[in-house]
Amino acid sequence: MDIKTFINTDRLVNRFIELVRIDSLSGEEERISLHLASEFEKLGCSVIRDEAGNVVAHFPANGKEGTVMFCAHMDTVGEEYGISPIIEDGIIHTDGSTILGADDKSGLAVMFEMLEILREHPEIRHPELEMVSTISEEKGLVGSKKLDKSLLHADWGVILDRGGTPGTVSISGPTNIQMCFTFHGKTAHAATEPERGINAIKAAALGIAKAPCGKVEEDVVIGIGMIQGGIATNVIPDEVTVRAMARSSDNERLEFRITELEEAMRNGAAEIGASVTMDRWENYAAYRLSDDFGPLKKMADACNACGIPLVKRMGLGGTDANIFNAAGIPCIPSASGDNGAHMKSESIAIGDMVQSVYLHLTAVIL
Numbered sequence: 440m441d442i443k444t445f446i447n448t449d450r451l452v453n454r455f456i457e458l459v460r461i462d463s464l465s466g467e468e469e470r471i472s473l474h475l476a477s478e479f480e481k482l483g484c485s486v487i488r489d490e491a492g493n494v495v496a497h498f499p500a501n502g503k504e505g506t507v508m509f510c511a512h513m514d515t516v517g518e519e520y521g522i523s524p525i526i527e528d529g530i531i532h533t534d535g536s537t538i539l540g541a542d543d544k545s546g547l548a549v550m551f552e553m554l555e556i557l558r559e560h561p562e563i564r565h566p567e568l569e570m571v572s573t574i575s576e577e578k579g580l581v582g583s584k585k586l587d588k589s590l591l592h593a594d595w596g597v598i599l600d601r602g603g604t605p606g607t608v609s610i611s612g613p614t615n616i617q618m619c620f621t622f623h624g625k626t627a628h629a630a631t632e633p634e635r636g637i638n639a640i641k642a643a644a645l646g647i648a649k650a651p652c653g654k655v656e657e658d659v660v661i662g663i664g665m666i667q668g669g670i671a672t673n674v675i676p677d678e679v680t681v682r683a684m685a686r687s688s689d690n691e692r693l694e695f696r697i698t699e700l701e702e703a704m705r706n707g708a709a710e711i712g713a714s715v716t717m718d719r720w721e722n723y724a725a726y727r728l729s730d731d732f733g734p735l736k737k738m739a740d741a742c743n744a745c746g747i748p749l750v751k752r753m754g755l756g757g758t759d760a761n762i763f764n765a766a767g768i769p770c771i772p773s774a775s776g777d778n779g780a781h782m783k784s785e786s787i788a789i790g791d792m793v794q795s796v797y798l799h800l801t802a803v804i805l
């Protein structure tokens with residue numbers, strides 16, 4: 440039985456196009472969530488939509504024990520509406536004015552095609568499938584955090600949410616620490632008595648200039664992404680907030696760099712007599728998958744059976760795997776074929792999406 444020949448490429452591409460055309464910015468998922476629930480139902484799943492809009496669909500087993508979860512988030516990054524995909528030489532992309540949203544609509548398209556095939560071919564023996572789609576993943580894994588995990592009973596799972604060609608899996612995910620620095624200065628009239636003020640914007644600038652930022656070492660990134668403060672050009676601002684995040688799968692190195700960041704901000708502020716306070720909170724915790732981790736072995740076996748090379752990558756992107764692994768559902772992020780996620784140059788090769796269906800369906804029925 441060559442399941443690759445069961446894949447209907449046109450159906451898969453049409454499904455993908457249909458999904459990316461549905462606007463689904465984080466926090467505005469009502470339409471896509473209802474659409475997904477109804478499509479899963481049409482394919483024979485029993486569907487639960489929770490209050491947040493997360494969708495959990497169970498597709499009944501056919502002669503095999505156990506349950507396998509697949510998960511792809513339904514929201515997309517960016518602020519643009521009306522994504523208009525273009526197909527050219529086997530590649531799907533946009534005109535460059537918006538992202539494509541293959542992150543993570545390609546994961547969803549792959550999940551639907553798997554169900555289409557299993558429905559069309561009752562001769563394929565398979566366990567129960569647990570198809571999960573989360574809201575607001577891009578806003579910090581909001582959906583998977585809110586989801587009632589007791590709705591899930593998978594033995595293992597695949598998070599179809601990482602870049603690269605099919606066969607690429609993440610064997611680690613980072614801890615994500617969020618920080619808010621508040622610079623405290625002193626307000627004064629900027630024209631009549633500037634000498635009495637301490638400019639919090641300048642303090643923040645001095646701190647940021649000294650701060651480690653970007654890929655500060657192999658496995659540690661720091662992002663400084665938001666700044667807010669000031670009310671008018673003739674008022675010396677007395678308060679500025681700067682938002683930053685730090686990620687690493689090595690918690691010791693992460694803490695070392697966060698201390699460095701905090702010191703840089705403090706020293707910058709001190710140069711003009713300002714002060715700074717820091718709030719921090721953990722957005723999600725790191726995980727690291729060993730070679731004998733069940734889902735990794737499954738993916739290795741499936742790659743082997745399909746003749747697709749297994750590529751193990753350390754990821755610094757957070758995925759729903761951070762949350763589900765922490766909740767005791769062993770799962771692994773695996774590529775659905777997306778390229779250049781979060782960029783307007785994002786694209787996906789149709790051939791890669793087909794390979795992804797082939798690989799993940801093989802992982803289910805092996």
Ligand SMILES: [Zn+2]
Nearest residue numbers: 512542543600
């Ligand atoms: Zn994603």
